[in-house]
Amino acid sequence: MTIRALITDKDGEGYATKLTTIDQADLGEGDVTISVEYSTVNYKDGLALNGKRIMASYPLIGGIDLAGTVEASDSINFQPGDKVLVNGYGLSQTHNGGYSEKARVPAEWVIPLPEKFSTRDAMAIGTAGYTAMLCILALEHGGLTPASGDVLVTGANGGVGSIAISILSGLGYNVLASTGRPSEAEYLKSLGAADIVDRNTLSEPGRPIGSEKWAGAVDSVGSHTLANVLAQTKYEGVVAACGLAQGMDLPASVAPFILRNVTLAGIDSVNAGRAKRIEAWERLAKDLDPAKLESTISEVKLEEVPDVANAILAGKVRGRTVVNVQS
Known part of the structure; x- marks a missing residue:
């Protein structure tokens, strides 16, 4: 055949x-x-x-x-x-x-x-959405709640970013969306982003530690972007890193970790255990708004x-x- x-x-x-x-x-x-x-x-x-x-x-x-x-x-x-x-x-x-x-x-x-999803729904979510949920589970594991403060999502226009914004906003978080395409602001706000952060403010070499701006972040970019995200994360904040769109390097310092007790959680979607996968898909079925997904x-x-x-x-x-x- x-x-x-x-x-x-x-x-x-x-x-x-x-x-x-x-x-x-x-x-x-x-x-x-x-x-x-x-x-x-x-x-x-x-x-x-x-x-x-x-x-x-x-x-x-x-x-x-x-x-x-x-x-x-x-x-x-x-x-x-x-x-x-x-x-x-x-x-x-x-x-x-x-x-x-x-x-x-x-x-x-x-x-x-999951019974809630068609096969098309599942692929509309796909690895990107499943990874976004793994990131959110990591933020929660680190103690983050909506009361902790703003959550930044980098690479906001991509699959991980779009679904992370949708889920986080639905859970009650105030979400900041980082993008290099200002024309996409309306789309990102329709998903639940409260404000837009210019990607260029994060993508260049920055200081080892900066002013505290967000309590947590989902980063799919890596390199200087992730370093700057860490440098501006609040005390006891949590950052989930899942991608390398800008690069595999991390030109950062230990300052955010030893001065602000920041947690950097690495996210691997490829070889995650079966129990973690099932948990992520169960949460997606519960927390992802189908209307936002379709958009x-x-x-x-x-x-x-x-x-x-x-x-x-x-x-x-x-x-x-x-x-x-x-x-």
Whole structure:
């Protein structure tokens, strides 16, 4: 049986991604076969499709997220007809990912779809929304509450940022949204941002410690931005770091940690444990406003994914991009 798949390959001239057909037997190892209905395009997908550090071998089917219906299962935990989702793990790194009409994955990677969500909803959330919730859980674990003060969200126009703003504002936090696109202020405020912070005030080298401005932050940018966020975090504040859009470096000092007792929580969505994943998805079902989620979505077909991947690396994509795999 042949299926459509978006395959990234490498040759002497570079990297290329094209829509083609493959035999279902070539999907790879796993004990659950899923008919994929939707996937997503995340920043990490943009990196993967452009040959930037993600894929460990070629050719490979990209897509770090997928949601659909179980077609066959050798696991007692899943039956044909079950609605499920997969985020991260080896998808698009060492294992074929979600940009295919079918996927075969290990059962331990598979999460039952919360009843509140359709498979499209789950991919509108995707790794970005699941990561945003992991960040919020980390802020709460550090003791942050709405009474603690403002919470800053960097990379606010992206998937993590958009969903973090939506959830935090719904929980009662006063959210500041950092963006380099002033034209997006109305969109960000519609998600719940109370005010906009110019990205340029955070992205250049700054002082080791500055005036106290926010009690917490969700950062998907890294580098000088994260250093400046830490330097301006209030006493006993909490910062969750989940991304590296500006860079992997952290040109900061220990001053915020030893003078203000600031906590820096690292967030890994790829290999997070199953219990943490289930907790995050249960909280998403409880705390994410479906109307706000819908306002962040654009939908594309498989063949449009490479163009979106390029646009997301160029910082030209707002919110969440859902891939309708079967269209």
